[in-house]
Amino acid sequence: MNDLMIEATDVGKAFGAHKALDGVSVAVPKGTVLGLLGHNGAGKTTLVNVLTTMLPPDAGTAKVAGFDVVRQAHQVRSRIGLTGQFASVDEGLSGLDNLVLIARLLGASTKEARKRATELLELFDLTDAAKRPSRTYSGGMRRRLDLAASLVGHPEVIFLDEPTTGLDPASRLGLWEIVERLVTDGTTVLLTTQYLDEADRLADRITVLAQGKVVAAGTSAELKAQVGQRTVTVTLADVSDVPKAQEALERAGMQPVPALNTLTAPVTSSRELAVVVRALDEVGLEATELALGEPTLDDVYLTLAAHAA
Ligand SMILES: Nc1ncnc2c1ncn2[C@@H]1O[C@H](COP(=O)(O)OP(=O)(O)OP(=O)(O)O)[C@@H](O)[C@H]1O
Ligand SMILES: [Mg+2]
Structure with missing residues (x-):
């Protein structure tokens, strides 16, 4: 038993003739942040999709929280949180109702669900807007709600696909602080980003993807020295x-x-x-x-x- 919470080995995924992932390996110890850097089309979201069981790899293996993403997809899903590049909350529902709904879907009682939702709204500074339809939220508020939604089930591993794209500096900082707090509490994070300052600030280790391949990996300092x-x-x-x-x-x-x-x-x-x-x-x-x-x-x-x- 090791303490790797995410472990991908030689993962490949092709769309037709295009190799979106070509032999990608990553290893993320518990309670750390891996920053996945790469230009548009590098394969970041594809790797997140494989690791979150949404897309089967055509080569290699991947484990999350010790479970195989293909053979034990159900166990993986119950231990992860995903905040996608494209928001997934129901715009017609209020922030509160969105979170309550997710908690109920995860098996909480009505009372437990409300408690968890209220707690998260508080953590993400959304209490005042809790009862407004989320379609009326600003971009930053939506990102926070989206991240809150991914945390409802107390996931051990969270995947954040470009969590701060389009946010203003204050909102980015707010999100970074939340991520740092989660990591302090032992959560493991895989974060994709195109922002180097974000990777520099949050990531313990960085993997750079280009055209589906890992072109560099190490700490920020190691990469700079390299x-x-x-x-x-x-x-x-x-x-x-x-x-x-x-x-x-x-x-x-x-x-x-x-x-x-x-x-x-x-x-x-x-x-x-x-x-x-x-x-x-x-x-x-x-x-x-x-x-x-x-x-x-x-x-x-x-x-x-x-x-x-
Ligand atoms: N479902 C799909 N069908 C066909 N091609 C796909 C599919 N999903 C991704 N691709 C292709 O695979 C490559 C990697 O895409 P991916 O979305 O993983 O990149 P990314 O690094 O997340 O980029 P971005 O920074 O733009 O989000 C791209 O060339 C993309 O066009
Ligand atoms: Mg992407």
Whole structure:
């Protein structure tokens, strides 16, 4: 017995001739968050659909909470929560009625169902809107209701497919905090996202998918170290000095990229700052600012996406 709550091994899924998933493996320990990153069409939702038993894989195996998603689909379903890319609450019903209905479907008594619904509305800051039809909710309120709906049955594992797409910054932050709280309580989360800051903030480990294949996996720091480059950015007082500074840095063996009144070049160590200062000094220029940049997850993503294309 290990503590992996999600374990996919060489999962494949084709739609006709198109391989949406081509030998994908992921392993998510209990109480952690896996961030699944990838461009449109990378296969994120397809993997979520396989793991949530909605789509049978054509190759490989997958287990959730220790149960096989094909042979033990029923056991899997009773242990997971799913918040899809496309909202699934009934728009005609109020937030309260939606949650009560789900709790009843999961076997709770009317009283228990109301209690659970009230509790979740409170947690998601929807108490004031509890009795309004959910069609009158804002986008952020709907996302919260959708997430609340997926939590009714106290799932051990939750799948969040692009949970914050289209939300304003405050609503995103609110959702992140809820996810963090769930994880602290031991819930395991698989989250798909196109936002690197979201993966950086929430995910313990990140898997990058491109065209149905895993192109990178590791912690955010590992991924950054793997492909990210440190850079130095030189800011010049005068835009017209940029070409001259660029030539000077190129003579010093660097590869500066100009943008407005700055030049950015990859460096291997902070000692290269001295090279920059000397090179500029030789042509009578001085930087108003010299900044050393650490690689971001964006660099990682762009590099990997470029490699995969
Ligand atoms: N039911 C289907 N029938 C045919 N092709 C499909 C089906 N579902 C997905 N695909 C294709 O499989 C590929 C992966 O789709 P998927 O929805 O998993 O991508 P995604 O990473 O979730 O993208 P997005 O970021 O746009 O949500 C795409 O090329 C898509 O067109
Ligand atoms: Mg998707």
